[in-house]
Amino acid sequence: MNPSTADLATLRRTLGTPELAWLLARLRTRLESTGQLTGTVTKPQASAGERAAVARLLNRPVRAGTSASVSLDTLDDVLRRSGLWPAGLAAAVVALTGTVVDPLERAGERDAWQAAANTLRRLGRPELSGWADRVIRTGALRRAAPTAAGAQALAAQLATVAGALPTSGESLGAFASRTVHDAHALDVHTPLGTLAVGLASALGSALASSPSAARSGEQTGGAATATDALRGPVPTSSPTDASADSARWRREAWHSVGVVLDELSSSVLVLGLPGGDTSPTARALAALAEAGQPVVLTLRQLLADELGTVPPVVFVCENPAVVAAAADALGATSAPLVCLNGQPGAAAIRLLERLVADGAALRFHGDFDWSGIGVARALAERVAWTPWRFSAADYSAACAERSALPALLVLPGVSAASVETPWDADLAEAMASVGLAVDEELVLAALLADLAL
Template sequence: MNAGDGPSEGPAGNTHQGTDGSPEAGARLRRLLGGQETAWLVERARRRLELGKSLTGAITLASASPEQRRALERLLGRRAGAGSSLSVSLAEVDRVLRGSGASPDGLAAALELLGGPVRDLAREEADRAAAWRDAHARLDAVVADRPDLSGWRAWLDTTGLVRRITPDTDEARTLLDRLAAVLGRLPSPGIPIGRLAAETCGDAHALDDGEPLGTLALSAARALGGSPYAGEGTADARRRAWAGVGVHLDELSSLVLCLGLSGDDRTATGRVLAAARAAGEPCVLTLRQLRRHEGPLVADMVRICENPIVVAAAADELGPGCPPLVCVNGRPSVAVWALLDLLAAGGARFAYHGDFDWGGIGIAGAVHERVGWQPWRYDAACYGAVASSSPLTGRPRPTPWDPALASAMARRAVRVEEELVLGDLLADLAAAT
């Protein structure tokens, strides 16, 4: 029998009592534990140490091969039992290694001699967690002052979006610091997206569609606008989301729908409005037209609606006689804000109507804060007077123009769409004419 091939190499045959680290002890250790047949034992014992567990108890190998059984018998110096499975006490292995001199410091030391230092997985995980906290530090400081972003911030962690975009914490820190700088500027009415990117990140294309920062910032813009964080992937949906925080992608894609604005004969935009009013037709203005208009737009009372159907019906019913009407068409675009600002500068007063749902209340609140308005059939009494069975969903929002409205909506829990009161709105417009 060759040396190391039988039980005589085990504890009963202490013919090699070298000290830990000696060539003789190292060779003996490799013969006993360094082969493929004992790799399962070494790997499982090492895994226990990596997980912070003690080397106690037994480990079992199901369906052990004859070679694996003989290797364990050589290690222990005894028969390894019968059956297909193989079980071994880690405490016994430790005693054998110490007593044989193959590893005088025991099994833990043997594992390091065979495979190098044992990883501390708990410490590694704690270090990774600390690195990710550091990467998010500046962003979290911004979100701490923005309750409307708290849900979005939790969503980032839940979805793992940041780690999917960049698994490296150093790269993530740079990305999230830039994101914090962008959020610090939102909402920012009337700013082109390239300028926002250049001023916050030093790169005019950092917020482009498909860029990592653009993806994260767009989800935050949706959150600020009260929309689903993931949202639709269409160009139009992206444009609307950015418009909700005052950022426009270009001057031609941001539009506003209106009817009955008087215009003037001095400017290009004024002549477009005057011609549309004379024809009794709705007019769509671009942000470019509004930005190039010199001076304010003059009007007395301007009514604001949320949905284009009101404008279309008013044009059909009243034509050239329709009083000034502006449609925000969902979350106001930058062009909507530009038109309302020009009208406000010209001394216009505003009356507002929209959908009685929490999204509509959010839109109304934004317009109320920007230019102020009086309710146009948009209070608690009018809400309660309309029959509806559509369920009201979403997060409640305040109604500072009529605090009773928010309470009534929360209590009744139905939504009332603008189309349900279209006849009343048209009657009001006709009376104003």
């Protein structure tokens, strides 16, 4: 109602007084819930001032007792007949308190928001339940999508993203294009990108913190899952907006589930790959292999260039110290060696997959600890390999040679039954029984002897 056709100030002095605040609040609530103002409202313990205000409003004497009752039909009639607000009581409440959404429309909006929340809660990924609850509880979903329809669409996109993770060395733009059909949908300042990076961080952290996962994906304890092989450093805290750490956190969050923000941020360390003359990368490999120098290959190079000659056997280690020692001791006479540098990133996986596809046989050695076992299991689910001094006999020999290993190397207690070592079923039992970790650095002499061509 336009105040020019009815006196809003007078209405406010009549119905909007402090003594009638309870009545106006009840009217607003009833209008929101039912869309109608009929029947009677009562305040059981009304003050004398509130009872007197009701009497003045309805032009009747103050009634005895402590309650104040108002017939809404009567009040509507008073407003219309007096000309105070000819449009009636409901219009008067709107004029004083603001627009009221139709109850059916509001119920539909509420149901739509609930549907969006349910989509996040039912992603089929138990490890993301905490993330989904936080997104809903903190209002992040509402901030990202101001309407229920937008929230539903956003939740559906997040479900698609969750279902496609982890991936293997895919750029963020390519991943976004493949999953939600928009190469920029996961960019840093988009609503989807803002929420999806948290999803990636939660998923990556859950996969990293789990000591083991069976092939079915159920948590069992002891070794890492196959998806660990696709991750880099796992972010452990949320970023602060517009900080230097924010960009780093975002990069690590995506990297933890196999998505790279650019093709230069993922790399792998190699020594002795023979290379060739079929591409710039192949020529660089050839020159550095001849010089006995290690080389770092980026994912960009591995996606774009030929590798040249692929050797029949490639050794794979977990730690850069092995590469450094081989370069120092053997130089150009070292057998081809690839370093995973702990949990390998997208570049390492890409390189090993290409080597195997072109006929190379991989021989793997890692630390004799539960993390090393996890790397080995993860690698086995991506590429075929045979153990390189990575058996129960090798472990027992390494322990026997070092009767006084530092206390720092004591393994955390884990049941051998929960840690599968399919390349040697006795290895997990031996490690659980002895309870000592043996890092690659402790067996360098034996590894270098194998690498000597």
